[in-house]
Amino acid sequence: MPAKTILHIDMDAFFAAVEVHDHPELMGLPVVIGSPPDKRGVVSTCSYEARKFGIHSAMPSRTAFKLCSHAVFLPPNMKRYHEISEQIMEVFRHFTPLVEPLSCDEAFLDVTGARYLFGDGPAIARKIKAAVLEKTGLTCSVGVASNMFLAKIASDLNKPDGLTIVPDSEKGIAAFLAPLPVKRMWGAGRKTQAILEAHHIRTIGDLQTVAPAKLAAWVGESAAASFRRLAFGIDDRELATASEEKSISNEITFDEDQRDAKVVEAALLDLADKVGMRLRRAGFYATTAQIKLRWKDFSTITRQRRLDPPCCDDITLRETALELFRKEALHSPVRLIGFGVSGLRLTADAPQLDLFQSPEKKTSTRREALSRAVDRIRAKFGRKSIQRGSNLNEN
Ligand SMILES: [Mg+2]
Structure with missing residues (x-):
């Protein structure tokens, strides 16, 4: 792929x-x-x-x-x-x-x-x-x-x-582009097209084969360099939204303020699952997890913890969410609970570390595979088709 x-x-x-x-x-x-x-x-x-x-x-x-x-x-x-x-x-x-x-x-x-x-x-x-x-x-x-x-x-x-x-493949891409007219290329405006036309450059294939120095002489260094890259289908821009997705979170407000820690915990685990699913779908790993608690009187606290190694699996997210929650004394009924992750990145670690995986990293890789398997089952049979035990047992 x-x-x-x-x-x-x-x-x-x-x-x-x-x-x-x-x-x-x-x-x-x-x-x-x-x-x-x-x-x-x-x-x-x-x-x-x-x-x-x-x-x-x-x-x-x-x-x-x-x-x-x-x-x-x-x-x-x-x-x-x-x-x-x-x-x-x-x-x-x-x-x-x-x-x-x-x-x-x-x-x-x-x-x-x-x-x-x-x-x-x-x-x-x-x-x-x-x-x-x-x-x-x-x-x-x-x-x-x-x-x-x-x-x-x-x-x-x-x-x-x-x-x-x-x-x-590179070859396949070049062959796909070759027969297309030059006007399909971004940045090839009417003026540029006329210049290229005057030099008998009509297809992207013509652009692939023309000597780079000639092309630069006709349209300028920078346009020539960009045309050559595009002519071979090279483009490494990211979607405008990709880098803007800095955090993912979900929260719920209870119908009635909650005194029962078990009910709040169940809601929190559900939120962690939802955030995990969104995280994996987006292809990210998170470096920080956070919970948010709003009390009956609307005062609000957040508590966060680093995730090391960065992860995207439900088990670690659930464990972290519970750990953060259980540190807080339930001194008053809970109005809202939220869970979120931030510090999103595209890989779990530096690639060279994979040769010497730490036990933590191995666990995290196994948990990720398990979470993704659950996602596939849910995508096919619905979210309720598979429920996790609250004991977080993964074996
Ligand atoms: Mg349209």
Whole structure:
């Protein structure tokens, strides 16, 4: 499996598709969302039926009318599109917390950490397509790749209802990109395209083979370097959300203030499980665990402890949560309990340490494998399908 799996998901003719879904009598008709044809203004989106007449987004509505006078012109209903957009993003977030929306109908998803739960990239893409269709009745197109640049290019290649998988190997990636026109590349604006065109560089394959010095002379050192990297599909950017996820936490407020330590502990363990699941899905390890306690009079305390080695397994999180809780005297009824982790990182330790694993590290690795197995069972059969004993016994 590749180091990373990134999806780019783009809804098909989104605004038009929502209108057709809400008004089935429009099915099969050329539908144009945007300015009415008798006003100045442009097409925002149009259905695939309208595209057959040469209509496309950003075209003046008047021109669109000339191309297809029997098209149905509708004003955009942004409120409705945003409603559906929220449902779509919610589906995405069910699969990974690492979602970077680009607009209301398009997003990048880093599903690297979700692979152990939902299968490889293509399997996750199929599941998301099915879930979006079930929830909204709409189709989307997905690109599956090892980075954002490739995923974005791929999602656009087989629209509508497409699924395009970019090969993982360097050779496969170069061959995938070679036949595509240069304008597919980020940063290749009209001016640059014209310069490249003048030198007979029309495809990404042409960019792969042109002498670097020549390219630099035409477009400048830095653009040339960036084009060469992209031409071979090299792109190591992280999703904008990936580095922002600094902590994960959950809390609950009791219906009635709780005096019973056993009830509070049960709630705390449940929270620890939920946080652990989110942590593993996001592909992170935590270095700090924290509990939060709010008393009847609304005064609030937090207590935290370092996790060494950094971990993502339920057993350690539960142990730590209980340990922190049991140190506190229950001097008054509990209104709210919370559990969270922070100091998130992508690995449990420095790779060279793996050769000489400490007993703590071995335990932690075994516990992680166990937690992930539980996640898989729960993903298949539901959260209640497997319950842990409160004695934390892992054997
Ligand atoms: Mg779209």
